[in-house]
Amino acid sequence: MKALLPFSLKRGDVIGVVSPAGVANKAALRRGIKTLVSLGFRVKLGAHVLARDSFYAGNHRWRKADLNGMIRDPAVKAILCARGGYGSVYLLEDLDYKTLRRQAKIIMGASDVTVLLNTIHARTGLITFHGPMVATNFSKGEAGVDLDSFRNALMGGGEGGQTRSWSLPLRREEVIRPGRDSGRLVGGCLSLLISSLGTPYEFNSADSILFIEDVNEPPYRLDRMLKQLGDAGKFRQVHGVVLGDMLNCVDEKHPRWKAQNVLESYFRNFKGPVIRGLHSGHTRNPFVTLPIGVRVTLDTRADPRLIVEEATTR
DSSP, X not given: OOOBOOBOOOTTOEEEEEOSSSOOOHHHHHXXXXXXXXXXXXXXXXXXXXXXXXXXXXXXXXXXXXXXXXXHOTTEEEEEESOOSSOGGGGSTTOOHHHHHHHTOEXXXXXXXXXXXXXXXXXXXXXXXXXXXXXXXXXXXXXXXXXXXXXXXXXXXXXXXXXXXXXXXOOGGGEEEOOEEEEEEEEEEHHHHHHHTTSTTOOOOTTEEEEEEOBXXXXXXXXXXXXXXXXXXTTTTEEEEEEOOOBTOBOTTSTTOBHHHHHHHHHTTOSSOEEOOOOOSSOSSOBOOEEETSEEEEEOXXXXXXXXXXXXXX
16 A cells, blocks of 8 residues: 655644553643643643543543544644553554545554554555653653654654755664665564464555564563564565564563573574664653654665654654
8 A cells, every 4th residue: 555644733723632651640741741831832631531440541422523623623743642551453444544544644652552553554655753741751751752853754854844854863873784775664563473373453564664662571572573573574575674672671580581581582583684782662762753654764874874754744
């Protein structure tokens, strides 16, 4: 399916905030909204953004109604998730994909929202955004959000809107396999990608640069999930791999086993470029925004960088 670029954000636009998965902290949500307002946006909250039903932010019907309501509201130019958690998968059925494709608006989130981002892109062609969330990243102000990538990805570079492509510098010491190749950027949280296998929402890795990150997974579980992706054929048409910070992916019983060792061992003979340490997803650093579905070039040679094509239209 041909890629569909959403309309870019500009100052004064309305951002809708929903909780598609876990329960948002009220104080953190308020701080995140304050950051968005300071950046020049107006904010509209979903009716159930602070609801609670067990470990969900309200029941599945409420959460789906909030998301579809934001999709159908022509005044809302972008939809940001309050946080991750668990439960986004329940929203995939009966999501208003038709209106979303027609409205072509920005959808952004991470962690559990990985399933929404990749499924929406697969079913509509719409570029989605693996990016900071309101109550977990924007709540920390500029310390929680990489504003350069946010503006480049969602605002065409900012108020001037002149960006056609942009690049993320990467660190030479994080290179696992040197090389250069291009493809569609897909991926997100590894455990969520694994959970999609064998379902109607299985992510498509064909002709891709695959981004993988996760949190709190012991090294042996990272290895198991990578092996499962490989056995499922998900690396066959992957041209390159970008790895996140793998935050807190340690085994307290076996502290000498490192996530770094697992990644180096698994990818050392990969056919294309591989690099780790991109601060997107679960990270202690400012969250880097990545457009899902857009064409990128991964170069891990002398001057490592991820070159990202334009992700929005005006």
